[in-house]
Amino acid sequence: xxxxxxxxxxxxxxxxxxxxxxxxxxxxxxxxxxxxxxxxxxxxxxxxxxxxxxxxxxxxxxxxxxxxxxxxxxxxxxxxxxxxxxxxxxxxxxxxxxxxxxxxxxxxxxxxxxxxxxxxxxxxxxxxxxxxxxxxxxxxxxxxxxxxxxxxxxxxxxxxxxxxxxxxxxxxxxxxxxxxxxxxxxxxxxxxxxxxxxxxxxxxxxxxxxxxxxx
Amino acid sequence: xxxxxxxxxxxxxxxxxxxxxxxxxxxxxxxxxxxxxxxxxxxxxxxxxxxxxxxxxxxxxxxxxxxxxxxxxxxxxxx
Numbered sequence: 703x704x705x706x707x708x709x710x711x712x713x714x715x716x717x718x719x720x721x722x723x724x725x726x727x728x729x730x731x732x733x734x735x736x737x738x739x740x741x742x743x744x745x746x747x748x749x750x751x752x753x754x755x756x757x758x759x760x761x762x763x764x765x766x767x768x769x770x771x772x773x774x775x776x777x778x779x780x781x782x783x784x785x786x787x788x789x790x791x792x793x794x795x796x797x798x799x800x801x802x803x804x805x806x807x808x809x810x811x812x813x814x815x816x817x818x819x820x821x822x823x824x825x826x827x828x829x830x831x832x833x834x835x836x837x838x839x840x841x842x843x844x845x846x847x848x849x850x851x852x853x854x855x856x857x858x859x860x861x862x863x864x865x866x867x868x869x870x871x872x873x874x875x876x877x878x879x880x881x882x883x884x885x886x887x888x889x890x891x892x893x894x895x896x897x898x899x900x901x902x903x904x905x906x907x908x909x910x911x912x913x914x915x916x917x
Numbered sequence: 918x919x920x921x922x923x924x925x926x927x928x929x930x931x932x933x934x935x936x937x938x939x940x941x942x943x944x945x946x947x948x949x950x951x952x953x954x955x956x957x958x959x960x961x962x963x964x965x966x967x968x969x970x971x972x973x974x975x976x977x978x979x980x981x982x983x984x985x986x987x988x989x990x991x992x993x994x995x996x
Contacts (some may be wrong), residue, residue, distance in 0.1 A: 725925055733919055741919035746929060764919075883922055890928070898931060 724777030724836035725761055728856060732764070735860040740767050740872065742879060747886060748893040749814040757897055760811050763886065764863070765879055767872035770823070771851070771863060772815055773832045774808040781841040786848055804833045805844075805852060818889055819882045824873045834859050952990070959983050 729745060744763040751758040764771040780795025790800045812831045820829070832851035835842055842854035853859040874882075959982060966976040 722925070729921070729925070733921065736919040739918055739920055743919055743921045744923045745921070745925040747923070748929075887923070887928075890923075894929070894931065 724775045727836050728762060728773070728775050728834060731856045732762070732860060735857065736764075736864065738767070738867075740876070740879070741765070741867075742883060744883065744886060748890045748897075749811060750893060757893060758811060758814065760815070763815070765874065765882055766863065766867040767874055768867055768870065769827050769874075770815065770819070770829045770882070771832050772808060772812045772829060773834060774804045774811070776804055776833070776835045777837045778835055779837050779839050781843065782835065782854075783843045785845045786850060786852075791844070805831065805850065808833060815886070819885050822878055822881050822885065824878075826873055832859060832863075955986070956983075959986070 725745065729743070732743060742765040744765075745761070747760040747763055749758040749760060760772055761775040762773040764773060778793050778795070778801070780793055782791055782793050784791030784803060786805055788803055789806055791803050792799045793801050808831045812829050816829050823829075830851055833853070834856055835854040836856060837854075840854060844852055846852050851859060851862065853862075959979060963976070963979045963983065966979055
């Protein structure tokens, strides 16, 4: 939708389409590799943004048996260089090679998810920041001294998640799982309605249409 | 198999919002069609004036009209 594009953080249309393709590829791989039905996945979830004009967006949120994974999916071509502490990474396949660090960007997403659901989670559970570049035609050179979940191979990432989740017994019960999902979806719809209200108000006034509530 | 609770393109806009968007799109396409009719009419008028060499004053008026119309359209696009 045109008006959503204006209000979300994604502004470059070609990048947007590439990103969407990456997200679809990731979704298919995830379904293929994570065979346990206790894994629940929410794709494209809205969260508040630092800038009130925009909506933040989580590409994929994976709720496992022990932890939650907030996954940022990229489809960046070329040589990608940077450090965990860098605010920007260098992607050598572009006129403007500096791109916002997805790790840094996703840190904020993790913080928002923590605010929402940490009271529901058992103490041992973690909310993890995971970055995956789905582009095969890329040289990923990110200095990852803290061994964070930053990968350019989707199978490696999903295998690691499987390993972490299967190492010990499940601690997130199906009831808690449902509560987490409901809480996240509830926030998603609240933000969606807020944003629609803003867009509607502006557009309706412009086109002399009556205001219709988002409810 | 992992259960997908929400797909990427699912639940990202309400029905009300979609309806409003459709109404606005209809309004925009109607106004575009009207503009195209006006342009066609002016072009025909201009052609008639030019080929039949009617009144020179009418010709200049038509050119000015078309010119002002395009300026107006351009300004609307900018704002």
